Amino acid sequence: MAASGCFGYGVEYADVVDLSSLGAVVTKGLFLNAREGHPAPRIVETPAGMLNAIGLQGIGARRFVDEKLPELRARRATVIVNVCGTTIDEYVEVSRILSDAEGVAAIELNISCPNIKEGGIQFGCSLPGTAAVVSAVRKVTRLPIMPKLTPNVTDVASFARAAEDAGADAVSLVNTFLAMVIDVESRRPKISNVVGGLSGPAIRPIAVRMVHECRQAVKIPIVGMGGIANARDVLEFMIAGANAVQVGTANFVDPFIWSKLLDGIGDYLERHQIARVADLVGTVETRQAAHEPM
Numbered sequence: 001m002a003a004s005g006c007f008g009y010g011v012e013y014a015d016v017v018d019l020s021s022l023g024a025v026v027t028k029g030l031f032l033n034a035r036e037g038h039p040a041p042r043i044v045e046t047p048a049g050m051l052n053a054i055g056l057q058g059i060g061a062r063r064f065v066d067e068k069l070p071e072l073r074a075r076r077a078t079v080i081v082n083v084c085g086t087t088i089d090e091y092v093e094v095s096r097i098l099s100d101a102e103g104v105a106a107i108e109l110n111i112s113c114p115n116i117k118e119g120g121i122q123f124g125c126s127l128p129g130t131a132a133v134v135s136a137v138r139k140v141t142r143l144p145i146m147p148k149l150t151p152n153v154t155d156v157a158s159f160a161r162a163a164e165d166a167g168a169d170a171v172s173l174v175n176t177f178l179a180m181v182i183d184v185e186s187r188r189p190k191i192s193n194v195v196g197g198l199s200g201p202a203i204r205p206i207a208v209r210m211v212h213e214c215r216q217a218v219k220i221p222i223v224g225m226g227g228i229a230n231a232r233d234v235l236e237f238m239i240a241g242a243n244a245v246q247v248g249t250a251n252f253v254d255p256f257i258w259s260k261l262l263d264g265i266g267d268y269l270e271r272h273q274i275a276r277v278a279d280l281v282g283t284v285e286t287r288q289a290a291h292e293p294m
């Protein structure tokens, strides 16, 4: 799947990728109304990654349904909408609008954006907040609900469990890591919001560890992400316990990455004589190998 915020509303990439060939297009986060986002500079490159503080710029749920969804449907894309809110009522209202629209496959609840001061991250950093958003949205939609977890907590597995107990159909993780970059000459932060979210290969080993922990905590499907840049990375997440994956930052590096990922997974399955990629999920062997005495 194309990760939220790294693939626009999907339609922008329709001439580059066959949208129907992706597991899903996950849209940029949507509030009820349009948002401007933060002033530039909003992104900066970091070692093996990037920092962003876009501030959830977006066109709002109704305009998305009217202006973007018809083309996504025409292109036979599987559409997952990343839903944001500053209050529980807003998450509910946006989810209701999307449930009434034709062509939305699932809702990814963004309770984990580090770049807005209200809403989002507060819900995702508190167990009762996580449960409250999920159970409120559960009451108003039959669409599958997938809360997106923040890595900016000590025990991510307890958040996956809270989401599952509140009625989530899946969880996705991770969102970006709260981080900061300073220009030492000017002594100013390199992005206007001062702090932002770190993504890309730099975060991958932490994200893999978190998926592994969540796999042991919940039974619902896990969608893993964080720094995937090639087929090996996809396989690593799946072996750790992800049922599916999303790719974000790597799409900025190589918008043609999608077919390379699929080809690489195919080669691996053939080489290891594995019939279905699903057979790999959670197969990491963590028992210590017996060591011969030296």
Ligand SMILES: Cc1cc2nc3c(=O)[nH]c(=O)nc-3n(C[C@H](O)[C@H](O)[C@H](O)COP(=O)(O)O)c2cc1C
Binding pocket: 003, 004, 005, 006, 027, 028, 029, 050, 052, 054, 056, 082, 110, 113, 148, 174, 175, 176, 198, 199, 200, 201, 203, 225, 226, 227, 228, 246, 247, 248, 249, 250
């Ligand atoms: C520029 C940018 C914008 C993002 N916008 C969103 C967003 O709107 N909603 C969201 O849930 N995650 C957003 N994310 C987080 C990504 O979806 C993803 O969780 C994160 O970047 C880790 O994956 P990656 O290392 O493959 O990019 C954004 C990430 C980037 C780099």
